[in-house]
Amino acid sequence: xxxxxxxxxxxxxxxxxxxAALELLLKNGETPEVIHYLKDTPDxxxxxxxxxxxQLRPLDLIRTKEPLFQEKFAHLTLSDEEWLDILLKHPILIxxxxxxxxxxxxxGRPIERIFDIIERRD
Numbered sequence: 681x682x683x684x685x686x687x688x689x690x691x692x693x694x695x696x697x698x699x700a701a702l703e704l705l706l707k708n709g710e711t712p713e714v715i716h717y718l719k720d721t722p723d724x725x726x727x728x729x730x731x732x733x734x735q736l737r738p739l740d741l742i743r744t745k746e747p748l749f750q751e752k753f754a755h756l757t758l759s760d761e762e763w764l765d766i767l768l769k770h771p772i773l774i775x776x777x778x779x780x781x782x783x784x785x786x787x788g789r790p791i792e793r794i795f796d797i798i799e800r801r802d
Contacts, residue, residue: 687712687798689788690722690730690778698777701788705779710798712779721771727764730778733785738763741787742773749773 687705689712692698705712715722722730731738738760742749748770758766767774777788779797786793 685782688715688780689713690715690717690774690776690780692716692718692776695776697789697791701777701779701791701794704791704794705798708798717774717776718771721768724764724768727767727774730780730785731764733780733783734778734787738767741767741775743775746773 687710689698689702689705691702691714693716702712702714731741734741739758742753742763744750744754753766753773775787775789779786779788779794781797781800784797784800786797788794
């Protein structure tokens with residue numbers, strides 16, 4: 681069975697690393713599906729799938745240096761489900777960029793990590 685080798689990037693246009701990752705993909709001849717996750721926030725199922733592909737827990741996907749996290753959440757000890765709820769309510773806390781190819785995903789920091797996923801496609 682052939683796997684889907686199309687590329688998705690969860691992108692924030694205000695983030696220089698996310699913009700650099702998208703530019704890198706485009707310069708390498710890729711035509712990724714660009715998901716502006718601050719506007720089109722993933723639902724619980726999609727975010728759970730992303731976490732599964734990344735092999736991360738919700739807290740591992742949080743931008744812990746983000747002022748919102750520092751002000752409201754840094755002092756909390758929560759369950760994975762509660763952290764997932766926070767990510768869904770505050771997508772600015774989601775680490776970026778996230779690149780998905782088929783059943784593989786990476787956080788594109790540093791952006792060279794993108795090559796780990798696009799070079800292993802079938």
